[in-house]
Amino acid sequence: QITLKESGPTLVKPTQTLTLTCTFSGFSLSTSGAGVAWIRQPPGKALEWLGIIYWDEDKRYSPSLKSRLTVTKGTSKNQVVLKMTNMDPVDTATYYCAHSLFGYCSGSSCATFDNWGQGLLVTVSS
Amino acid sequence: DIQLTQSPSFLSASVGDRVTITCRASQGLSTYLAWYQQKPGTAPKLLIYGISTLQSGVPSRFSGSGSGTEFTLTISSLQPEDFATYYCQQFKNFVFIFGPGTKVEIK
Numbered sequence: 278q279i280t281l282k283e284s285g286p287t288l289v290k291p292t293q294t295l296t297l298t299c300t301f302s303g304f305s306l307s308t309s310g311a312g313v314a315w316i317r318q319p320p321g322k323a324l325e326w327l328g329i330i331y332w333d334e335d336k337r338y339s340p341s342l343k344s345r346l347t348v349t350k351g352t353s354k355n356q357v358v359l360k361m362t363n364m365d366p367v368d369t370a371t372y373y374c375a376h377s378l379f380g381y382c383s384g385s386s387c388a389t390f391d392n393w394g395q396g397l398l399v400t401v402s403s
Numbered sequence: 404d405i406q407l408t409q410s411p412s413f414l415s416a417s418v419g420d421r422v423t424i425t426c427r428a429s430q431g432l433s434t435y436l437a438w439y440q441q442k443p444g445t446a447p448k449l450l451i452y453g454i455s456t457l458q459s460g461v462p463s464r465f466s467g468s469g470s471g472t473e474f475t476l477t478i479s480s481l482q483p484e485d486f487a488t489y490y491c492q493q494f495k496n497f498v499f500i501f502g503p504g505t506k507v508e509i510k
Contacts, residue, residue, distance in 0.1 A: 323501055329499070373446055388435040391452075393448075396446055
């Protein structure tokens, strides 16, 4: 059973850097094809993909936010970290991490988000 | 950049109704097309991937179809637990894109 959970500050000030951690279980990020993605959702609005890190350390980012984002593996083998710089009130959103598969997923849900964390509401305000 | 639109953005329907939601793209999409259901205050749930394959545990009243720039999600007989917001999602050139969502409410 795959589980994921986001942790980090729920309130950040404008211009600060947001650091969130996704702690997961039920899969290994060393397994070929595995990935952990970050997705956000402003209150009452649609989902927006932010970035993803794959088992082989390949990282991909939303073109519109690429300059502000960094996704890395954490110090623990079951953690992934998201950093977003220069936070603004428009970045107020629920931030989710999710499991994804690509490249070694024949017959499975390739290139989707098949398991999600519960989400963490991050408010940007002075 | 690829843009996804969904229609309708909102629909009001009754239990037992057949419901169809359309996802259109500004350019041709790959077969990596998925649909999610999201209820208020909860994370999205994967319903369909690869255009038409049902995720494990998803009721068979949900189905997906389409190709090229137009894809559909159909609920054959709407149930009370299906009232939610539905999102399409595409993966192309290592970029994931979500549609703007369709909210399905009770008539």
